[in-house]
Amino acid sequence: MGKRQLGELQPSELVITILISNIASLPIEDTSIPMAMGAVPIIVLVGFELIISTISLHSKKFRSVLSGKPMIIIYNGVIDQKAMKELRFSVDDLMETLRGSGIFDVREVSFAIVETTGKVSILQKFKYQTATAEMLELKGKDPDPPTVVISDGVILQNALKSYELHEQWLHKTLEQNHIAVKDVFLMTADHNANYYIIPKDCAKVKGPIEN
Missing domain, CATH: 3.30.240.20 (bsu07140 like domains)
Structure with a gap:
C-alpha cells in the first residue's frame, strides 16, 4: 500500500485493511481460537493485496477498472453537473473544497479534477493566481533553512x-x-x-x- 493515509487508500486496499483488522482481533476476543488460525488468512490477504498492487502497477486498464479514473468537475469556470452526480459530489462538498484552496468564486477555476483517491486537484485561472518571483522576473537566492x-x-x-x-x-x-x-x-x-x-x-x- 505504501505510506498513505486512510483517505488515500484505493477501494480494494481499504476493504483488505478492514478485513485484516477484523481477523486480527478474533484471537484476542476469543482465546479458544489459536493465533495461527488468525495469522494464515492475514498472510493470504496480504499476498492477495500484493498481487493486485503488482498487476495495477503494470496494467493501466486493470488499474482504471479497479480504482476508476480522475474526473473533471470544473472546466473554465463551468461546473460539470453530470460528473458531480456520477461522483455523488454535492455542491457543499465542492464549495468547501474550493474554500480550502483559498477560492471563493467558481469562475476563478480553470480546472478542478477529482482524483481516484477522492482528493480534488484545482488549477486557478492565470489572472487569479498569486504572483510568483518567476512571473515578476525577480532574481534571488534559494532559502537556506536553519x-x-x-x-x-x-x-x-x-x-x-x-x-x-x-x-x-x-x-x-x-x-x-x-x-x-x-x-x-x-x-x-x-x-x-x-x-x-x-x-x-x-x-x-x-x-x-x-x-
Whole structure:
C-alpha cells in the first residue's frame, strides 16, 4: 500500500485493511481460537493485496477498472453537473473544497479534477493566481533553512555534519556568548554559520542570542 493515509487508500486496499483488522482481533476476543488460525488468512490477504498492487502497477486498464479514473468537475469556470452526480459530489462538498484552496468564486477555476483517491486537484485561472518571483522576473537566492544543532543541551552531530559545520566552531561560538552546551535549550544554524540560540530558563545568560 505504501505510506498513505486512510483517505488515500484505493477501494480494494481499504476493504483488505478492514478485513485484516477484523481477523486480527478474533484471537484476542476469543482465546479458544489459536493465533495461527488468525495469522494464515492475514498472510493470504496480504499476498492477495500484493498481487493486485503488482498487476495495477503494470496494467493501466486493470488499474482504471479497479480504482476508476480522475474526473473533471470544473472546466473554465463551468461546473460539470453530470460528473458531480456520477461522483455523488454535492455542491457543499465542492464549495468547501474550493474554500480550502483559498477560492471563493467558481469562475476563478480553470480546472478542478477529482482524483481516484477522492482528493480534488484545482488549477486557478492565470489572472487569479498569486504572483510568483518567476512571473515578476525577480532574481534571488534559494532559502537556506536553519537546522537544529543543539536540542535541550545535546549536540546533534548528524546535523552539524550535514551542514558542514564543525564542533570546534560550535564550542567557540558558545564560548563567545558565555553559555555552556548544557544551558542551551535550542540552537539552530544555517550553512553560512548564522546561528540562533535560546538559553534554558535556568541559564545565567538570558534572552535569545543571534549573530
